[in-house]
Amino acid sequence: MIKSANRIVRRLRDCKAWMLRCDRRKQRPTLPPVADVSQHQCNHCGCDYMGRQCPQCGTAANWERFTFKSAVRGFLDIWGLGQRSIFLTMRDLLLRPGYMIRDYLGGHHLNFFPPFKLMAVLLILFSFFAWVSHFPVDIRSKDFIESIQKFANDTSDAPYHSFSLLLSNAITFLDAHDLYRVLLQNIMVTLAVWFVFRKKSQYNMTETFIAQIYINSQFLMLAFLCSMLTFKIISTGLFPYAVFSWLVPVVLVYDYRQLYGLKLWSTIWRTLLITLIMVALYALLVILLIVLFATITAFAEAT
Numbered sequence: 001m002i003k004s005a006n007r008i009v010r011r012l013r014d015c016k017a018w019m020l021r022c023d024r025r026k027q028r029p030t031l032p033p034v035a036d037v038s039q040h041q042c043n044h045c046g047c048d049y050m051g052r053q054c055p056q057c058g059t060a061a062n063w064e065r066f067t068f069k070s071a072v073r074g075f076l077d078i079w080g081l082g083q084r085s086i087f088l089t090m091r092d093l094l095l096r097p098g099y100m101i102r103d104y105l106g107g108h109h110l111n112f113f114p115p116f117k118l119m120a121v122l123l124i125l126f127s128f129f130a131w132v133s134h135f136p137v138d139i140r141s142k143d144f145i146e147s148i149q150k151f152a153n154d155t156s157d158a159p160y161h162s163f164s165l166l167l168s169n170a171i172t173f174l175d176a177h178d179l180y181r182v183l184l185q186n187i188m189v190t191l192a193v194w195f196v197f198r199k200k201s202q203y204n205m206t207e208t209f210i211a212q213i214y215i216n217s218q219f220l221m222l223a224f225l226c227s228m229l230t231f232k233i234i235s236t237g238l239f240p241y242a243v244f245s246w247l248v249p250v251v252l253v254y255d256y257r258q259l260y261g262l263k264l265w266s267t268i269w270r271t272l273l274i275t276l277i278m279v280a281l282y283a284l285l286v287i288l289l290i291v292l293f294a295t296i297t298a299f300a301e302a303t
Helices: 002-027 068-078 086-095 097-105 115-133 142-154 158-176 178-197 205-230 247-260 264-302
Strands: 039-041 048-050 137-139 233-235
Touching (some): 086 097, 097 205, 178 205, 205 247, 247 264
């Protein structure tokens, strides 16, 4: 019995040591190419120089004949996909998301695909996938909206009936305008994350917003994987393409722990605090919309 317990303890220690080694490997930044110190002569202007491109005209030193690979790279350059590796960025967002975002915010811009372009490309690809696959869309907020509308129709009390209609209109407005909802969501999450991590972070509000854009791109890739596993597209009131509900806090804790370098339990309670702040901000937003719709309704009835 004692030998078995000691064996289990050793296995746990080995597992912990292996996890620490993996985490240290993930912290290593993606290094740029080694500097070229050889002498070159520009094929265009004849200037002698050292480096990867001519300082006079900008012609690349590693000039090569046109091939199919270079033609594809030139076509991708039109869409901004040829100079930086989008596949490297997607891989790091899945394996080492917090460390990758930290490297990007630390100045390693040329190693990774820009955040706004990446999110736009993934949204286009996911929309095309949803259109081609014909997977059914599981709208999680639809039942909630229908229950509020049913309560408003079945309620005879005038105050409750009016409030239920206004609440239904406010939630329906947010559910019908994906662009506004996603933009407001990113702004509110940025405010909540910056407020919670402000004493443990060196990032300002704008850098926190950029990190959140990368995290949204990560969730888009995870949503694609969830759709492939369930053969349906999950949509919630927060994001048009969503993942499993239980996966959201796990991914956020994993991202924030790497990004801010905190202990596990410190990251967990801060993530829970961010969730509570988000609920409060969404409730405040719904109240503002209710007041807006009530004002518009009262003004219309008065005129």
